Amino acid sequence: MAVPGKTSRRAGIADVARLAGVSIGTASKALNDRGQLRDETRARVQAAAEQLGFIPSSVATSLLTGRTFTVGLIMTDHHGRFSLPILHGAEDALGWAETLAFVCDTRDDPIREQHYVRSLLSRRVDGIIVAGRRAEARPPLVLQRAPVPVVYAFARSADDADCSVVTDEAGGAVMAIDHLVRTGRRRIAHVTGPHGHASAIARVAGVHESLAAAGLSLVGEPWYGGWSEVWGRFAAAALTREHPDVDAVFCGSDTIARGVADGLREAGRRVPEDVAIVGVDNWAPVAEECRPPLTSVDLNLREVGHRAGRLLLQAIESGHTPGVHAVPCQLVVRASSAPA
């Protein structure tokens, strides 16, 4: 469709009223579903609006409510893995385009973040969601005293007076271990990301807790390394040498798990017959292409985004809910953990 020329302009409410043969006040009542009007009048105005392609301005709504029905979504992501499901969940909570989100990608740059915050505040957003891509706590936004509610999603705020929605990382690890134990595995190892990473720490705690509850203990120490396939392959090779009787590996990410699957196969182990594997992230491009397809702990990021959106609306409408809200994970079972 070509852009109409300068003579074209949007139809206004006066045009609608003229076409329907009513006053502007009546047209406004009909279009906003207010006041006492005959059904026939309301229908005539709506038909006129339809015919002219009249779109009500959100400015009027803003003046009435003091809200702009816009929020900011500040994110930082390289591959969309974390931020897209959070955006989808937030969109669902914000109600099918009733409230729209300005999306700003700070690319891990604090100056860019500050710039975007100022820009969002100058547009009078009703609130801001900050979506992180790591489980580590992050410093609160610098809001320059603007009374705008903020909800942190995935990466919680370091200030406990803020409202944060996170995934229950330790609970996800418990789910993975419980699944392996219930399906008959007893010699379980754990290969994960860097030493000191908040997600790795939380998951290791869940692993130990859950194994202890089953009267088992971890095969060797946790294998700390990186979130990469190459680390998974290295770890699998070393693990089968050091602990030839290992019958399951819980991995801190799907990427690691994919490397472990290849490494085990190349060490002559069958997955899942000899060794079961469970990953974390349930990221389709990795989990579904793994050989065999990977059982994985889904971090439920869409639900994190949805909860963040709901809490933000609640903060805008009625009240702020401080504290850290944890969303449970969910286990997605595929072939890599079928019982031996």
Added chain:
Amino acid sequence: MAVPGKTSRRAGIADVARLAGVSIGTASKALNDRGQLRDETRARVQAAAEQLGFIPSSVATSLLTGRTFTVGLIMTDHHGRFSLPILHGAEDALGWAETLAFVCDTRDDPIREQHYVRSLLSRRVDGIIVAGRRAEARPPLVLQRAPVPVVYAFARSADDADCSVVTDEAGGAVMAIDHLVRTGRRRIAHVTGPHGHASAIARVAGVHESLAAAGLSLVGEPWYGGWSEVWGRFAAAALTREHPDVDAVFCGSDTIARGVADGLREAGRRVPEDVAIVGVDNWAPVAEECRPPLTSVDLNLREVGHRAGRLLLQAIESGHTPGVHAVPCQLVVRASSAPA
């Protein structure tokens, strides 16, 4: 940071003027860098604004210019692979938060798209970018006569009077083949996605053109299948049986290429010593984890987004530029295509 209580409110320009001991008019001049003022006065007003956390409202700017300095970015994506680089490029073009983008993910649902379009128009966006995730042409947005410029990114509009920015898919295939020929490969096969897919068709044309220019022809027919690793593995196994002298495979996507790399290794071929591989997408999670790391045609989606953003600003400010604007691809060389 806790949200301030009801008594808190944003500082207005009157508060800034009072604190600086100047009139509201003077404060406005100082903050908007207009009019004749002494440097000392300007500095005093700016210090007061800083102290009070004063943020100018964008509403005033909109009233002056007739623009809202907002655009819509309509996308549809499952994994962020296509839309995130387009968002990044558009953000860069829209100028560091000067113009903010409402991002709406339609999830391939035309009803949702129409809903978002209405919502964007009611917010008086200055323009809309529509980012597709396939190279196929898509129907134009239904704009209900609203005179808002639209630029289509990656998936072009089916209406040639619209403005679309696409990648030069055939040119990307030419780059891949030229690279393989220049590095000594002569027996080149092509494994790609589904028969009839626009990207597959465009790339096959580029492959034939570029091989013919080098006095070569394709080894066998193009292998059409799916955009998956499993298809790449199947194709590699069949290809080495049918054409044991193949010395290079150009693949229609990185995912296929990764499957081909595994399939060739499992068929006893060394990559790149015996067979070189080039993929398309340069999607880091796949290309970098491939064994060996994958040479790949980058679709330059960030540049597509940047160009779309620039063309949209141009359409808003001065004039619409109809037609299809093609952005060249770029070859990223990694180990999988090292000369034999």
